[in-house]
Amino acid sequence: MIDDPRDPRERTSPPTTPVDSSTPAPTDDRASDRRQEGRRASERRPTTIRRAIRDELADEPTDEYYSETHPQEHRAVPVIELDHVYLAFDRPILENVSVEARKGETICLVGESGTGKSTILKLILRLLVPDRGKVCIHGEDITDLTFEEALETRQHMGMVFQSAALFDSMSVFENVAYPLREHTELDDDEIEQRVREKLAFVDLDPDQVMGQLPSQLSGGMRKRVGIARGMANNPEIMLYDEPTSGLDPLSTGTITRLIMKLQRELDVTSVVVSHDIRSVFRMATRVAVLNERRIVFFGTPEEMASSDDRYLRDFLGGS
């Protein structure tokens, strides 16, 4: 196992608003803080998860950043669209699911375990075909594609698995180079250059990790190599299946920032399945909440945090 070479600034940066406060400060101190920080600071007192999330949202430059980097007409193009999708195996899995992701958006799918979130990713990848409804990529219905056409479509997507799913018999370099060797005509030098570029993008030192096997990396590093492999082919769509599960808070923050960086710098359309509400509220442009096979909410994090819907309130930990 080697040391995590994250940017030291990450380690020393102060934590953002805590999601829950188990050790409230003495009342006098809080009053003093309020006087010093003004009204906004008083609102940041994290007595509930929803309150904390709202506070955190106030810290994120989401609106300005989107208006600058994603002009409205640019964002209006639906890159991914699920239209009234039904899917059942032995039992119903999804019912009347409609969700869309416009160019450059990050859509987060949240909900209890077993509600069909990962299934939606498989539908987008066309690993599964819905019983009814349409799954469109760039307006083209992919449900009728042949297996070979589906493979071709997948080449324009990157997928990051919960377990990273790196090929354990290959080195980090071979893992990241795999899609390039498979689907491009790049020569060895160009492939190495691209691999270095992608590893650097995910804050890994190429010289340090390229020759290592996945088993020699920490969980967070494996996830980052997984992201590098997913983006090696410069895909327009990135899909993440619980990218922060099983990671410590620092690594979770790193992965969340990477997803946001991908969106910000490369204008990638992303769909993220996550249980980490705090990360979701940081990176999502819109959130889809699944409950009992259906989408019960699809809107911005702000709308979700301020919703009075009973299920959403329970889901976010009370009002």
Added chain:
Amino acid sequence: MPALTERLADASKQKLRSVQEYFSLAGKALRFAFVRPFYAQDLVQQMDEIGVKSLGIVLLTGFFTGMVLALQSSVQMRAFGATMYIGRLVSASMIRELGPVLAGLMVAGRVGSGIAAQLGSMRVTEQIDALNTLGTDPIKKLVTPRVLAALIMVPILTIINDFVGIFGGSLISSLMVGVPTGYYWRTVWEQIAGDGFVLRFIPTDFVQGLVKPFVFGGIIAITACYFGINTTGGTEGVGQSTTRTVVLSSILILVVDYFLTQLLLSVLGS
């Protein structure tokens, strides 16, 4: 009891579906051998894994089987004063039956279990799903090279097994039974040439001895890949896939051997 009949019907359907999937996998694996891209490096690697690394175990089994065959048959043949024909018996037994079957069983145990465990681990750690999402057909990348390598290497291993077995038989014949080495090898050749030739130059025994391992190689690789890529249930599932692979491929080798022998005897004669 309708519940019982329903369960039986469901189980039968499931079995039939499995058989269909098994043959579908075999068909795809062979078809992809002629479709680009060709994973030549993977093929060479698998030939090394299946062939070269199985050489030791095949040499050992072949050598000792040939020796014990000569020893046992000498006891029986002495009663009829036919010990001079040990070479014929050993070579016919090794080339037609023991060579292919023993090499097949050894490779099933060593390689089949390895393939099932490797692909099973890749399945449960989502590596096969990752291949799919990276736009690679897992059958083409993982199954086809293994099937081709087994089809090529199991017959080669069988030829080596045959030769080592006959050599082991010659040692016992000359050292313990008293059959001169030169005479032993002459009777071996008489046996091989005596049954005639296919296409004028391929001895009939060789045809029998090479068709079988070719089929056995396919059985081993496809069975192992089938159980490997359909593994469920984590590490326990990997163990089950490995066991099922060895059991089913061993049974299939023995059963198919009988029917192949019937078929080849009726086609080639003697």
